[in-house]
Each structure stands twice: as C-alpha cells, then as structure tokens.
Amino acid sequence: MTIDAARGAPPSTGAQSPSAPPELVQLLTPEGERVEHPEYDVELTADEIKSLYRDLVIVRRLDQEALALTRQGELGVWASLLGQEAAQIGSGRALRPTDMAFPSYREHGVAWCRDVDPVSVLGLFRGVNHSGWDPREHNFHLYTIVIGSQSLHAAGYAMGIQRDGGDDAAIVYFGDGATSEGDVNESFVWSAAQNAPIVFFCQNNQWAISEPLERQSRIPLYRRAEGFGFPGIRVDGNDVFAVLAVTRKALDNARSGQGPTLIEAFTYRMGAHTTTDDPTRYRLEAELEAWKLKDPIERVKAYLVKNQMADKDFFESIDDEAKTIGSDVRRRCLELPDPEATAIWENVYATDHSLLAGERDQFTSYLGSFEEVTR
Amino acid sequence: MSTETLSLSRAMNEGLRKAMENDPKVLVMGEDVGKLGGVFRVTDGLQKDFGEARVIDTPLAESGIVGTAIGLALRGYRPVCEIQFDGFVFPAFNQITSQLAKMRMRSLGTLELPVVIRIPFGGGIGAVEHHSESPEAYFTHTGGLRVVACSNPSDAYTMIQQAIACPDPVIFFEPKRRYWDKAPVELDLSAAASFESAVVAREGTDVTLLAYGPMVKTCLEAAQADEERSIEVVDIRSLNPLDESTVMDSVRRTGRCVVVHEAPVFNGYGAELAARITEKCFYHLESPVLRVGGFSTPYPPSRLEDHYLPDLDRVLDAVDRTFEW
Ligand SMILES: Cc1ncc(C[n+]2csc(CCOP(=O)(O)OP(=O)(O)O)c2C)c(N)n1
C-alpha cells in the first residue's frame, strides 16, 4: 500500500520544512564571533561570561559522570543533556530565584542553575527515589516523565502568580516531540486565554527518540505560537548568549503582563535518547558531525580567548573544578543508601491510611519471618 | 505442524507480520515503531517490508494514536496501536474507555471497531517511574473492551493474530520483562486454542495458582520449587471475557486457590477472580482464595521493586497459608 502522493504527502511548496535551518536569533557564532541582532542583545561582563562558561563545562562534566555511572551499573538509565548545555544554562540563568521552573527529565543543566544538588538528580535514575529535591526550596519542580504533562502545571502555577500579584514568572521545559501532546497544546490555549505569565521553553533537539521533527510538525515549532495568540521565537539553542537574551525578554514580557511566549531553542541531542537507546538504528553519523561544529561550549571558549578575557590557567582551573565536582558527585552517588522496604508506603497520603498500614505491617512481619529462619 | 524457537518479542513480530501479510487492512501505528522497530523491537523490520503507509511512526500523542485508530477502523482498517509503556496509556484513556469501548453499542451494532492496543506492561526491568505499571483493571472494568495478556512466545504469536482478527477492540498486554525469554513457537494456528480461553500451564492436585502475563512464569517456577505439594498453574490469558470453566474446573479439583498479579491487590483483577470462585466453588474450597500482588501505593523506585513484585517466596508463602485452614 502506498499513499496517493497528492492526497497523502505534505505539500512540497509553501510549507517550510520544520527543521530547515534558521530564522533564528544568534548573538555568538559557532566560531565565537559576536553578532548583532536588531531586537536582542545582552550586556555581559567578562566575569559573567566566564561564569556561564563554568556552568557549561560543569554540567557537561556531570553528564559524563552520569553516563559512566550508568555504564558501570550504578544508574539504571540516564537521559544525557550533551549538546543542550547552552539552551539549559542560558535559560536557567535568565531566571530569578523566585521564578518557578517546570522541567521534563533532561534538564540537569537547569537543575544546576536552580542550586539542586546534582546527586539528588541522580536518585531517580539510580532507582532510590522518584525525586531527590524539595521543589519549593529551589523553585524547580519534579522531573516529569509522562511527556508534556508539566506544561499544564506550569500554566496553572502562572495563573497563581497572576492572582498573587508581583512579577514572578513560570517557565516550562519540554521537547520537540512533546509539542504533539494534547496537554502541551491545552497549556498553550489556557495560558493565552488567561494571559498567564509563562514562558514555554521548547528544546528542539531534532529528535523524539527515533522520530525526526517531520513526524510532529510541518512548520517550524516557534510558528505554532502565532495560532494560539502569543509570540513565538526561535533561538540558536547552542548559543548561550542568545538563549539568555531571548529568555530574559520573554520572562520580562511575562512579568509585565504581556502573557506567554514560546521559545524554540534550536539545538541537537548529541547522544542517544537515553542509555538504553541505539541511535545508529535511525540517524546518520554525518548529522552528528555537522552539529559538532556548532558546539555550545567551544564557541564561548573561542570568544573568551579571542577577546583575551581568559587565559590557559582559567580554562585549566575550570576543568579541574569540574573534575573535582564530578568525582565528588560520583562518590556521593555510590553512597546513596538503598531505601528501606517500608519506604514503599511512605508519603502516599498526608495522614495514616489503614489499608497501607496493614500492608506495611504484614509485609514487615513477612520479611521478619526470613530473618527468623536464617538466624 | 512446524515450530521455531523465538523470543517473545520476536514471536510478537512474526505474529504481526503474518497478520499484515494475510490482511492488507492491518496497520501498525505507534511511537518509534518504524525505523527503530519499537523500543522493544516488536515491530522490527515491519516498516521496511510493508511501507510507511502501513507502519506509521505517529506523532507523540497517545490520545491521537487511539483516536485516529478509531477513525481508520471506521474506514475499514484494522489498526494495531502500540503504547510504548504501560504508564503512557493514560493520555489515551478517554479515547479507549469512552469512545472505542462504546461505539458498537452506541451505533446499535452497526459499527465495528477492530482495533488492537498493545501495551508492554509490568515491572522487573529496573526502570524509572511510569515504565513498570499494571493497569489492566482499568480496562477489565470497562464494558466493550476485550482484555488479554500473553505469557510466552507461543501465545504471543498466536494471540496477537487472533486479537487482530477479532471484530471487537482488544487491549493486548505484553509481559515486558519476558520479551527476551525464548521458547518453541507453533507456527500453524489451525489447532490453536481460542484467545478467549484459559489454559492449564502445569497440572497439579493440591492447589491452583491463577496468573497471567509475567506472573505465569513466576508461578510455574514456584510450582516447580515446591517439593511437598502438587501445584497446578492456570494461565488466565483472557481477562475479559474470563474462561470461567477452565478456572472453576481447576479450583474444584484442587480445593485451594491463590491469585497472583503484579497490579495492586486492592480492587485488582484478583478480587474479581476471588469473588467469582467463592460464589461458584464454595463447597469445593478448603480455604479462602488468597491474593498475592502489588501494594496500594504508586509503583516504587526500582531499587524497591523486588519487594513490590510477587516472587517465588511470596507465592509459596500464600500457598502455605492456604493449607493453614
Ligand atoms: C506520554 C508519554 N508517551 C511516551 C513516552 C515515551 N517517551 C519518552 S521520551 C520520548 C520522546 C520525547 O521526545 P521530545 O519531546 O522531543 O524530548 P527529548 O527526549 O528529545 O528531550 C518518548 C516517546 C513518555 N515518556 N510519555
């Protein structure tokens, strides 16, 4: 069976291929050149740039540590952020402490910006808990694995901000694939109708597991926003300056009552979807090679060098620091205690629950019966 | 008769392939089912052989997967939907329970919805949350859906073809932790039991274990391990409709029964079995029907799942208790 081309296939003219390159906001080229954009700019001191560079290097290092821990069987699975560091650090550093961020499951870089201990991010992947941090303490919500669900939570949270007054904002992270889910589209509708102070931060890393963006969309994702009634903008997701600038502006708009913005951070998933995935089954090595030239860290390094803002010692010290942080996280990951069996029944309800108490007591005495036998 | 040794995943694949060869209206649709061949490789190579029109890499939208499958079925197709993991079926819940299940009746029997929804289910693979759940009771509780679960490669091969041929919607549960188990598969369907039937997977005289999906193997191992008692294992296979006669025959013979599933015991499928058996076999029972299963909590982090999931010891502990009466 084939599909009648005239009826079944998307038109070859008119509609732009969804992953056709930019139309995007860029302030720092892959070669490390500063470029101008008519609408967006960031004023950054040398120290601020060096600080961004430090973030980028550290989160990449932490990612490598987590991948190694997975290979060694210490984590069950890992969703790597490799290639998406600038999208996450740029947006994460645009936030104020009182803003609220809603991540999917890949936002380890944003977690870093929200001062979440990297070890507590590993707990979920190690299988010792479903989450290791207090979302209220960091204004960084739980990871959400069911694709797109968190977008409605963010919309609702933003409605709460609106009712409380003040000028905080909410930001929600999701992937290119997630834009197909009903919940994400409903969150667009809700936020638009409510004029909610929210930023939709879509990391278009070109793939949803094995599916290229063409399976989800006929137009560039940022253009979806227009139909919902708010602005959409595409930014070079591998350019930390541009991501910072664009996210700041979107947050400012949210703060000043102008409602939602959709940011499409155009980037690339350099690794497998997760450690259980084998991307050689569905994508070409050449694509990866092309994106390597757009590395988010190298361009900042090139910029710092070119402008004599940092020397060899600086880069070495950052590498050393990243290494130290990485091995500290590794050590503390291995020390994470396995939970007690009774943790199964903890925190399910606010108050005592007779059914759960009964199950717990019965299971505890069942486990105890083994100890009697072996004693 | 010809047999071939296949993994459960491969047997599913061969079954799907057969169904697609036999009926050009059969479509396969789901996330990553095309080039990747599904995250469990169940649809491996199907897109290459049958084309993109028949093996559809869908948008990441489960309500859409089932909703459009309904539309395709209305147009005469037989869609086989893959839900990537048990925990991701819920965005499609409305389409399954309010739309798919009811359409035949609402149309006074004029509409036919031969849609199969495949769901890899259950735990034991060390996964993160939402990847290890057993949501079968939501669907057995919904009139209009047939609900089946395969436990071994042979049944996987046979039952998927029977499910696809069925004129009603079928929720088809696959025991994901058994995907790589291998066994001989009978490739000739002519002598196959109906997919609505339960089967005695192991004969015994003292107590009946009732299970489906991943727990059948656990029960068989428990039966094997018990040197004192003769344990019969019945593979339920079809949860709705339930093959009462096979189940009741067994329990009447043994007089004792333990139901085992991974899903929470409270309000789980085992509650239905226990109630029915009590009603129909009351005078044959030497002890109450006992249930072994998951707890009334969210599925725990993977380092705790060995406690949550029924294992040999918990099954045999329940067997012991049936002899304490
Ligand atoms: C509702 C739901 N369906 C399916 C899945 C399985 N799944 C996990 S990640 C993923 C692809 C997500 O792609 P995208 O939104 O682009 O995010 P990325 O992983 O690329 O960051 C899928 C299908 C899921 N987690 N939730």
Ligand SMILES: [Mg+2]
């Ligand atoms: Mg993606």
